[in-house]
Amino acid sequence: MSLKNLNSIQENNVIEEENVIIGSGAGGSTIAYELLKQGKNSLILEEGPNINDLDFSNIGKNIINLYKNNGATPMMSSNKGPLIGYGQGSCVGGSTYVNAGYYSNTPEWIYDNWIKEERTILDYKEFQRFLNEIRSELKINTENLTKKDGDSKYLFEKSKKLDWKIDKCERFSSAILGQEKQNMNETYHKKILKENMDIIYNCKIEKININNRQAKSIVAINKINKKKYFFKFKNLFINCGPISTPHLLLKNNLIRFNNFNRNFEFHINFKIIVKFKNEINFNSSKKFDPNSPVSIYFLREFEKEGALLSSANSELPYLLATSSHFNEDIKKDIFMNFSHYAMYIYQIKSNSLGKIKSIFNNPYVEYEYDHRDNEEIKKAIKRTSKFFIGRDVDFMLYPFENSKPINNIQEATYLSENFNYKKLHLVSVHGMSSMRSSKYENSLTDYYGKLKGYQNIYINDASILPGNTGESPQASIMAFAKFVAKNLPNN
Secondary structure: OOEEEHHHOOOOOEEEEEEEEEOOOHHHHHHHHHHHHOOOOEEEEOOOOOHHHOOOOOHHHHHHHHEHHHHOEEEEEOOOOOOEEEOOEOOOOOHHHHOOOEEOOOOHHHHHHHHHOOOOOOOHHHHHHHHHHHHHHHOEEEOOOOOOOHHHHHHHHHHHHHOOOEEEOEEEOOOOOOOOOOOHHHOHHHHHHOOOOEEEEOEEEEEEEEEOOEEEEEEEEEOOOOOEEEEEEEEEEEOOOOOHHHHHHHHOOOOOHHHOOOOEEEEEEEEEEEEEOOOOOOOOOOOOOOOOOOOOEEEOOOHHHOEEEEEOOOOHHHHHHHOOOOOHHHHHHHHHOHHHEEEEEEEEEOOOEEEEEEEOOEEEEEEEOOOHHHHHHHHHHHHHHHHHOOOOEEEEEOOEOOOOOEOOHHHHHHHHHHOOHHHEOEEEOOEEOOOOOOOOOOOOEOOOOEEOOOOOEEEOOHHHOOOOOOOOOHHHHHHHHHHHHHOOOOO
């Protein structure tokens, strides 16, 4: 079948399909592929655009088009914690396109806690079996260093000097030198589009129609021209992400605020900009490149504390965007000497918890800042200063309002002991568990992802993960989606 825009369909047309899948990212694509293997027809609806339709010459346009809510859904604290921007991919392929198909398993020690707390009945052995299926289907592999990967090379070499644990990042089919970044568009989508399936993009879901505790149809609009369309189905699979999925259910009154628990868990991205004395960034382009270098390594020395360090996108537009809270002299220096700069991300497994709410029909996260996260920030400063400060580095910039360059251990130690957490500039791209199942009656989904109280609505994204993965949740999302698909009634 085909990948198509709603413009190709007549307005007010009623489209019927056995299974309708909302969202084309990790969860939605995996469900579609599993249903295909079972001989079941499906239709995927995607709110965002098709990548091939976008203009990548302008970084502002790119952020607006690739991400939900212009790149940042707000996470606002109920107890004076820092404002956190949440980044979620909104395009064909979802966040798998944004993160270039990154693949990482949930550690066994975290999974064991989920089982002990009765958050899942999927045992770790079966979970691994699903992950092995995914590994085979998507040809999971690693990339090799190129001359453009100076930031990743430094991460590797410095880790070896300190004798700190470091491993290569795994991704979808990306080991061949020169191959484009992989994502759902290049993997599952190619398989399902060869069969009797369509992916319709620029399609925003407005209403879910319910009759006798069953979802019967949905109303959608074309995001470009606002024309209206109707879709009927036997089963509805919702995969809009851990914020947008519950928001869609909330605005359709399928779940209620008063029984919606504070279960949303997330990782904090603590961004660090490092200026090296010699050139480190060999990406000559000053425009956005969708196939720019990706992180090759993860520093895993502190992974059992939920902390990971990796290089990030060090293109000039991203560096400047990240440095918006620094003074003009620093921003000017980044622009003039950008080949000496690199950005790194210290990922923190946050102790804070949130819930999904709505204002003016837009979702946001209200979270309660857990002050144990201050201790994790303190560790982040001390560990990264120990890692970077030395003869190779001119200075470091930490994500605080009006942060000053740090170029010695004494300054870093002082900052770690005296920082104002309210002035932090933080982002998150890994949210999960907002609608997790459990043995308790007030959980919103059962162990198979079915929305409680309804006969044919299934959730298959990060919303249903049992808790914080400590890693990118992408592989875990796909494993649980396989679990859901293989346990549907009447399989």
